[in-house]
Amino acid sequence: EPEVTQTPSHQVTQMGQEVILRCVPISNHLYFYWYRQILGQKVEFLVSFYNNEISEKSEIFDDQFSVERPDGSNFTLKIRSTKLEDSAMYFCASSVRRVGTEAFFGQGTRLTVV
Amino acid sequence: DAKTTQPTSMDCAEGRAANLPCNHSTISGNEYVYWYRQIHSQGPQYIIHGLKNNETNEMASLIITEDRKSSTLILPHATLRDTAVYYCIGTNAYSGAGSYQLTFGKGTKLSVIP
Numbered sequence: 400e401p402e403v404t405q406t407p408s409h410q411v412t413q414m415g416q417e418v419i420l421r422c423v424p425i426s427n428h429l430y431f432y433w434y435r436q437i438l439g440q441k442v443e444f445l446v447s448f449y450n451n452e453i454s455e456k457s458e459i460f461d462d463q464f465s466v467e468r469p470d471g472s473n474f475t476l477k478i479r480s481t482k483l484e485d486s487a488m489y490f491c492a493s494s495v496r497r498v499g500t501e502a503f504f505g506q507g508t509r510l511t512v513v
Numbered sequence: 514d515a516k517t518t519q520p521t522s523m524d525c526a527e528g529r530a531a532n533l534p535c536n537h538s539t540i541s542g543n544e545y546v547y548w549y550r551q552i553h554s555q556g557p558q559y560i561i562h563g564l565k566n567n568e569t570n571e572m573a574s575l576i577i578t579e580d581r582k583s584s585t586l587i588l589p590h591a592t593l594r595d596t597a598v599y600y601c602i603g604t605n606a607y608s609g610a611g612s613y614q615l616t617f618g619k620g621t622k623l624s625v626i627p
Contacts, residue, residue: 442557442617455614490556502615504556
């Protein structure tokens with residue numbers, strides 16, 4: 400069964416450092432997403448990406464965040480200067496269509512900012 | 514997107530059917546009802562979705578009331594591996610171009626008991 404792959408599974412970084420979280424979406428999918436989940440809280444939408452541009456983003460996705468699809472297979476989330484409150488599980492997802500279809504989620508990257 | 518209301522937690526005996534209710538009284542005519550689950554902080558997993566008609570797949574059945582104000586997810590023969598948080602999500606089928614934002618609530622924590 401096809402799956403979304405995320406690396407690394409766990410990343411520890413110092414406050415103020417840049418981190419890049421990587422995702423390989425399912426190959427024939429066209430829509431890509433990042434969500435995050437702070438420990439014990441809800442899963443929150445960050446951003447959606449289609450046709451090589453951001454299609455929608457939440458208030459959480461401020462100037463410290465950026466996304467990129469550098470090579471047609473990878474999909475990355477960059478946090479420029481991490482803060483303690485960025486510590487969370489970050490989930491990548493992809494889907495074939497915008498609606499009326501399922502989104503496949505990766506297993507997540509646990510980001511710990513110290 | 515429609516606001517959904519789910520019980521905080523439920524128990525189900527192993528082998529029995531698990532019936533998870535969801536109220537979405539503000540759902541509009543073009544909003545789908547999606548169900549996802551999250552097993553122990555793993556990435557959310559799609560279960561099923563519907564618009565008006567009842568749906569069934571290999572995992573579950575979705576029963577949507579005629580007025581579409583509520584729905585029930587049915588796991589016909591619950592196993593211990595079905596222990597998870599189940600999310601009922603209403604999503605506007607036409608919310609923006611190229612977007613597919615899922616708004617996760619707190620969901621229902623289903624515990625399947627041996």
